[in-house]
Amino acid sequence: MPAPPTFLRTLCNLRWVAIIGQTISVLVAVHVMGLPLRQAPLWAGIAVLAAFNLFAGWQSRRLQGDRPGWAFAHMLVDVAVLAWLVGCSGGISNPFGSMFLLIIAVAALALPIGWVMATAAACLLGYGLSAAYGIPLPHAHGNGFNLHLWGMAVNFVLSAAVVLYFSTRLVAALRQRERELAMLRERFARNEGIVALATHAAAVAHELNTPLATMTLLVDDIAELSDSAQVRGDAITLRGLIDVCRDRVRGLASSADPGTEPAVDPQQVIDRWQLIRPTVQLQRAIALPSQLRVQPAVGHLLQALLNNAADASLESASRQVDVALAVEERWLLGEVRDYGAGFSESLPYQPDALFRSSKPDGMGVGLALSNATVERMGGHMQMQSAASGGTRVLFRLPLLAASGQLA
Known part of the structure; x- marks a missing residue:
């Protein structure tokens, strides 16, 4: 999702609209209505604002994030140019003098309260100066008041459009923030559950060391003393499974320090899993570099x-x-597919939910832990229904993060 535009960029876009509107207003007032305006000061003010907006657009692309101080400085230029234009086109009698209120409204929607008060003070000063030193227009007999009313109407439409634009953006930003906060709360609850689960797992691992060592001795004795080849074979298989369990238990302690646990070969991980689940027919499509x-x-x-x-x-x-x-470019791509019943309508896919499972004897931690692992590495995981039945779980991991290297 693309990043939302910063406030400075939004100001630049609105300023171009203002420049176009000011240009049209001067042309209409002079060439259509025939008002005796001094065009040189007006065009000079519009030219200065356009030149400044070119600089502001360049600066907004260089700055990272919004800075209230810079935004206030930019709005001071807007206030100064507006005061100049209003003062040169009638002063306090100009219906567009209320545009100072629009600048205050824009600041109130995006800036901290201190900068809003400073902007309001600057607008009051600009309005006062344009009223005190403005160049009054010659009295227009007959329809002067109607002209003022039309100016007020145009001013109202412009103000309503800008306030509506900013208010809708503000509401959208608030809703997006609420969604992000809800997601963060869900992740926090999930991570709290994972921490509790890890604490309990560490305690259980400590308790399992002794029975696993006893089982190893017994299995070795059975394999050595038994006269049956089948029993010896089963004992050897059982010894391999006990070794896997012992390694996993020891891995619980070493995983707390990433530097103590060596990197693994994905192919060997799958081979070890196949040893634990020998009855599963595993179809592999692995295309990874050997190293x-x-x-x-x-x-x-x-x-x-x-x-x-x-x-x-x-x-x-x-x-x-x-x-x-x-491996595709800088990504490790993976897919695991089952041939089960697919999604459960009563329990939809919720990767962040702990201890919630559709299986009668399931613990409800597999997908949550998997999703947490993928997120921690900066990847993405999704679940899809397979065309011929079953479910596909796909994940993408940055190769540098997956291999434990620094970018």
Whole structure:
């Protein structure tokens, strides 16, 4: 989504509208209505404002963000030129003198209260000077008051248009801010749940060290003492699974310090997952450089998505899961597809929701943790329905962030 224009750029756009309107007003007043105006001072004021707006447009592209001081300085130029033009075209009798109120309204919608008060003071001073030292127009017999009324009508239309433009922008900005705050609150609640879950997981990992060590000794004894080849084979497989569990438990402690956990090979992560879920028919489409290594968090992301996909497929009496990984320019692209029932109407896709699952025995943390991992690395994850049934989970990660390198 493109960034919204800054207040200085908005002022530049409005100033061009004002310059065009002032030009048309002078031409109509002089050549259509035949008013005896001194054209040289008016055209000089319009030319100065146009030259300043060229500089203001160049400056607004160089400045990062809005600066109230600069905005106030720009509006001082607008006040000075407006006072000059009003003073040279009738002074206090000019119906466009109320345009000073429009400058105050624009400042009130975008600037802090201190700068608004300063702008109001400048407008009062400009209006006073134009009234005190303005050049009065010769008395126009017959329709002078009607001319003033027409000027007031045009002034009202212009003021209403500018105030409407700024008020709608302000309402849109407030609504966008509310949506962002709601999203931040949801993410904060999710992150609080993740922190609580991580604390509990660390405690459980500490408690699991002893039983895992005991299981390792027992499995080794069974493999050594058993006379059955099948039992020995099962014991070897069980020993491999225990080693995976032990490594994962130890990884919980080392993951707190990113420098202590080495990068992993995505292909080995998938191979290890296949060892844990041997009954799943995994279809791979992996096109990665052989030397590519990724952060352990990416490995956890792959395992979480594969586990979710395997569970969804098994619920629909299917054992197939598809995984695809590729590198495109500076992005790591991934896709995991299941052959399950697809989206649940009673529980729509909510990647930020913790402990909410459509599976009877699900914990409701897989997608939330996966989405948090992708967001932390500056990537994006989305969920789509597959054409022939099932669900596709796609993610994009910046390659430098995924590999743990600095941009």
